[in-house]
Amino acid sequence: MLDKNGIAKRIAKEVQDGYYVNLGIGIPTLVANYVRDDIEVEFQSENGVLGMGPFPFDGEEDADIINAGKQTITTLPGASFFDSATSFSMIRGQHVDLTILGAMEVSQDGDIANWKIPGKMVKGMGGAMDLVASAENIIVAMMHTNRAGASKLLKQCSLPLTGVACVKKVVTNLAVLEITPKGFKLLERAPGVSVKEIQEATEGNLIIEGDIPEMDL
Amino acid sequence: MLDKNGIAKRIAKEVQDGYYVNLGIGIPTLVANYVRDDIEVEFQSENGVLGMGPFPFDGEEDADIINAGKQTITTLPGASFFDSATSFSMIRGQHVDLTILGAMEVSQDGDIANWKIPGKMVKGMGGAMDLVASAENIIVAMMHTNRAGASKLLKQCSLPLTGVACVKKVVTNLAVLEITPKGFKLLERAPGVSVKEIQEATEGNLIIEGDIPEMDL
Amino acid sequence: MISKKVANVQEALKGVTDNMTFMFGGFGLSGIPENAIGELVKLNVKGLKCISNNAGVDDFGLGLLLQGKQIDKMTSSYVGENDEFERQMLSGELEVELIPQGTLAERCRAAQAGFPAIYTPAGYGTEVAEGKETREFDGKMYVLEYAFKADFAFVKAWKGDAAGNLVFKGTARNFNPNMCGAAKITVVEVEELVPVGTLDPNHIHMPGIFVTRIFQGETYEKRIEQRTVRQRD
Amino acid sequence: MISKKVANVQEALKGVTDNMTFMFGGFGLSGIPENAIGELVKLNVKGLKCISNNAGVDDFGLGLLLQGKQIDKMTSSYVGENDEFERQMLSGELEVELIPQGTLAERCRAAQAGFPAIYTPAGYGTEVAEGKETREFDGKMYVLEYAFKADFAFVKAWKGDAAGNLVFKGTARNFNPNMCGAAKITVVEVEELVPVGTLDPNHIHMPGIFVTRIFQGETYEKRIEQRTVRQRD
Numbered sequence: 001m002l003d004k005n006g007i008a009k010r011i012a013k014e015v016q017d018g019y020y021v022n023l024g025i026g027i028p029t030l031v032a033n034y035v036r037d038d039i040e041v042e043f044q045s046e047n048g049v050l051g052m053g054p055f056p057f058d059g060e061e062d063a064d065i066i067n068a069g070k071q072t073i074t075t076l077p078g079a080s081f082f083d084s085a086t087s088f089s090m091i092r093g094q095h096v097d098l099t100i101l102g103a104m105e106v107s108q109d110g111d112i113a114n115w116k117i118p119g120k121m122v123k124g125m126g127g128a129m130d131l132v133a134s135a136e137n138i139i140v141a142m143m144h145t146n147r148a149g150a151s152k153l154l155k156q157c158s159l160p161l162t163g164v165a166c167v168k169k170v171v172t173n174l175a176v177l178e179i180t181p182k183g184f185k186l187l188e189r190a191p192g193v194s195v196k197e198i199q200e201a202t203e204g205n206l207i208i209e210g211d212i213p214e215m216d217l
Numbered sequence: 218m219l220d221k222n223g224i225a226k227r228i229a230k231e232v233q234d235g236y237y238v239n240l241g242i243g244i245p246t247l248v249a250n251y252v253r254d255d256i257e258v259e260f261q262s263e264n265g266v267l268g269m270g271p272f273p274f275d276g277e278e279d280a281d282i283i284n285a286g287k288q289t290i291t292t293l294p295g296a297s298f299f300d301s302a303t304s305f306s307m308i309r310g311q312h313v314d315l316t317i318l319g320a321m322e323v324s325q326d327g328d329i330a331n332w333k334i335p336g337k338m339v340k341g342m343g344g345a346m347d348l349v350a351s352a353e354n355i356i357v358a359m360m361h362t363n364r365a366g367a368s369k370l371l372k373q374c375s376l377p378l379t380g381v382a383c384v385k386k387v388v389t390n391l392a393v394l395e396i397t398p399k400g401f402k403l404l405e406r407a408p409g410v411s412v413k414e415i416q417e418a419t420e421g422n423l424i425i426e427g428d429i430p431e432m433d434l
Numbered sequence: 435m436i437s438k439k440v441a442n443v444q445e446a447l448k449g450v451t452d453n454m455t456f457m458f459g460g461f462g463l464s465g466i467p468e469n470a471i472g473e474l475v476k477l478n479v480k481g482l483k484c485i486s487n488n489a490g491v492d493d494f495g496l497g498l499l500l501q502g503k504q505i506d507k508m509t510s511s512y513v514g515e516n517d518e519f520e521r522q523m524l525s526g527e528l529e530v531e532l533i534p535q536g537t538l539a540e541r542c543r544a545a546q547a548g549f550p551a552i553y554t555p556a557g558y559g560t561e562v563a564e565g566k567e568t569r570e571f572d573g574k575m576y577v578l579e580y581a582f583k584a585d586f587a588f589v590k591a592w593k594g595d596a597a598g599n600l601v602f603k604g605t606a607r608n609f610n611p612n613m614c615g616a617a618k619i620t621v622v623e624v625e626e627l628v629p630v631g632t633l634d635p636n637h638i639h640m641p642g643i644f645v646t647r648i649f650q651g652e653t654y655e656k657r658i659e660q661r662t663v664r665q666r667d
Numbered sequence: 668m669i670s671k672k673v674a675n676v677q678e679a680l681k682g683v684t685d686n687m688t689f690m691f692g693g694f695g696l697s698g699i700p701e702n703a704i705g706e707l708v709k710l711n712v713k714g715l716k717c718i719s720n721n722a723g724v725d726d727f728g729l730g731l732l733l734q735g736k737q738i739d740k741m742t743s744s745y746v747g748e749n750d751e752f753e754r755q756m757l758s759g760e761l762e763v764e765l766i767p768q769g770t771l772a773e774r775c776r777a778a779q780a781g782f783p784a785i786y787t788p789a790g791y792g793t794e795v796a797e798g799k800e801t802r803e804f805d806g807k808m809y810v811l812e813y814a815f816k817a818d819f820a821f822v823k824a825w826k827g828d829a830a831g832n833l834v835f836k837g838t839a840r841n842f843n844p845n846m847c848g849a850a851k852i853t854v855v856e857v858e859e860l861v862p863v864g865t866l867d868p869n870h871i872h873m874p875g876i877f878v879t880r881i882f883q884g885e886t887y888e889k890r891i892e893q894r895t896v897r898q899r900d
Binding site for chain 4: 262263264265266271272273274275276277278279280281282283284285286287288289290298299300301302304305308309328332333336339340341342343344345346347350351377378379380381382
């Protein structure tokens with residue numbers, strides 16, 4: 001079973017040379033730490049920066065240079081700043097190659113819910129609805145089950161949707177799954193996790209074809 | 218009767234302190250020469266400059282700094298350059314206060330035709346259609362009649378329209394006229410021009426109320 | 435050169451009254467119009483409808499207007515990090531319209547650029563699109579979203595001149611340029627009001643034509659919401 | 668940093684074939700992609716559909732492609748100053764679609780920004796709107812205009828870096844930034860390719876994400892169409 005860093009590490013393998021990547025808050029942010037050194041990737045943040053670098057050294061933080069999580073950041077050579085409309089032109093116009101974001105629920109049709117629990121948590125969708133409505137390549141990073149142990153990979157989402165039929169891949173603490181017309185296709189198991197454990201933790205239709213390899217991390 | 222410079226001089230009196238002004242090609246361009254010195258005005262050109270100054274001194278012209286008439290220009294302190302989409306945001310968003318442009322025909326309803334003579338002259342509308350569709354305040358600068366002596370102030374335009382019910386005022390070599398729901402209201406006569414001459418040169422409905430003063434240039 | 439310069443925040447906010455609709459630039463606490471917000475607290479105008487990506491924190495940014503119960507409605511994309519906001523929203527005192535961030539940016543730009551409405555894919559199939567017109571183009575579904583209508587836009591820039599020309603810094607730019615000229619009156623505060631002619635005409639982020647009033651701001655706190663650093667080796 | 672740099676114009680134009688749709692930046696002869704046009708003449712690709720505000724003059728700019736009868740259709744806002752253009756248009760050899768200049772700019776931006784269509788007031792009630800969908804918003808009429816679809820966008824910038832970040836100069840900017848990322852492939856030529864990190868991230872007009880390939884251009888003529896000067900006193 002993977003921890004959050006393990007999920008990030010596995011997702012980092014999906015990042016290819018020349019990709020512009022938007023990372024959501026939470027586990028997705030950790031992905032930047034595990035991207036291979038021998039490929040060129042640029043990170044975009046929807047508040048208006050392309051070419052994000054690591055966090056600043058203590059004392060060098062700048063209130064005017066933050067990411068969408070409001071964290072102080074730095075920029076790398078070749079970076080640029082721009083306004084919000086331009087930022088979403090990059091996203092809506094499909095210039096960003098890969099979007100990695102967290103979710104509360106994903107359905108077997110690729111629907112995603114991650115912005116609202118009615119009557120309980122209403123923080124808002126931020127840029128998530130724009131991202132999932134436009135991105136060609138969306139990977140969800142999340143735990144396979146919620147704190148109560150219930151599956152987050154469902155036949156249908158029960159929470160208000162963020163986007164419809166948009167998720168392509170899900171990486172959880174238990175597995176890597178691809179969204180196909182027939183449901184969640186199991187691609188890989190997390191180290192030490194059995195197919196049976198994944199089946200038990202998945203409410204949506206799970207497709208198991210042949211031998212399911214363990215992740216190579 | 219006015220010449221082109223006279224028309225420009227009269228129109229310059231319509232330019233008020235604090236106006237952003239877009240000047241079309243031809244007579245309108247001359248208006249800049251006659252704006253009072255004691256008011257602040259900025260000239261916008263739709264190819265992407267605000268704060269245009271006079272033509273450059275011989276030898277100081279720059280191929281990268283031109284106006285919409287493709288003439289080499291200079292800029293004044295406080296000027297800015299921008300892309301075409303931003304330029305038309307200024308125009309469409311009604312941030313430009315006054316548009317002065319030439320015309321081949323104007324109708325008594327305020328329609329304007331100035332971009333095409335079918336089968337003869339097809340140069341295109343450039344930015345004129347955007348300007349007349351959006352500007353709150355449009356003044357047409359033109360000769361009262363064409364070279365064949367026919368009126369250019371008509372009941373209805375005969376040429377393909379540039380815009381509908383948009384012109385507010387017309388300044389010609391003979392008169393200043395306002396577009397009203399009932400037609401061309403004669404406001405002023407050019408020096409030495411009689412009301413009768415204006416009547417004869419105007420095909421559209423001409424409204425003459427009271428004594429028509431001569432222009433004060 | 436047409437001057438937009440006014441002496442201070444009081445003059446800049448002339449005409450502000452109860453029940454108006456305001457736009458506020460800023461993302462989180464970055465690039466927010468601190469001086470304008472402070473003055474609105476003093477003016478104690480009520481019944482405000484505010485368009486802003488976020489709602490500040492309890493004791494800073496738009497949170498200050500919420501504390502004074504000056505806001506009736508917020509249109510935002512993300513409103514976490516604010517307990518008073520949540521309390522007012524759940525109790526029904528505050529009306530909240532949550533919309534996608536890119537939609538927020540583009541509804542501002544539409545108002546600025548004279549577009550009545552836009553078609554965006556964001557929110558299609560979600561409750562955000564409920565009751566809204568939708569339409570298919572090339573096999574993809576879009577939601578029709580209207581240009582904002584606001585009385586004042588409050589914008590914060592880094593540098594500006596009396597002509598109203600603006601330059602922003604880093605990610606403090608965010609929604610600020612998109613809101614310039616998107617309301618009836620655009621009030622800009624700058625960290626540094628520089629002499630006309632010192633800003634490079636090639637590098638002005640927003641030309642002065644989109645600005646109604648500009649003033650030299652004072653004592654910026656520029657609070658950091660999530661101070662995240664790494665240690666030197 | 669993702670590099671967009673290619674060695675030369677030949678490499679930059681790989682994939683160009685007959686019957687494609689191209690966008691060209693520039694206003695008149697200012698800010699036109701001279702190197703790309705020169706190479707297209709050499710490649711002698713035919714049946715082109717071109718989107719460009721203007722059509723050059725007889726012996727420069729897009730006029731060179733017209734001389735070689737390489738263009739089947741032009742979508743422009745103003746096509747004066749070009750006798751060969753007029754001849755081909757009147758003889759029916761060349762299809763010409765004239766559209767308002769602001770509409771041209773915004774149809775590019777729509778393609779760049781993922782908008783399927785826009786509503787503009789320009790051209791309403793004229794032959795430009797014939798056969799097009801129109802709609803009233805707040806008592807004013809608008810025409811629905813679609814995002815362009817193009818294979819290549821040819822853009823000319825002043826300075827750029829290998830990351831594809833661009834800076835334009837003066838009014839040579841015009842349609843160039845609006846066309847970046849508005850076609851499947853965006854090819855940018857620059858007067859000066861500078862080392863990555865030398866352009867101020869605050870003052871990049873177009874971020875590299877909108878650019879597919881960038882190369883150092885050569886021997887710019889930068890012809891002036893209307894040399895207008897005043898005499899010193």
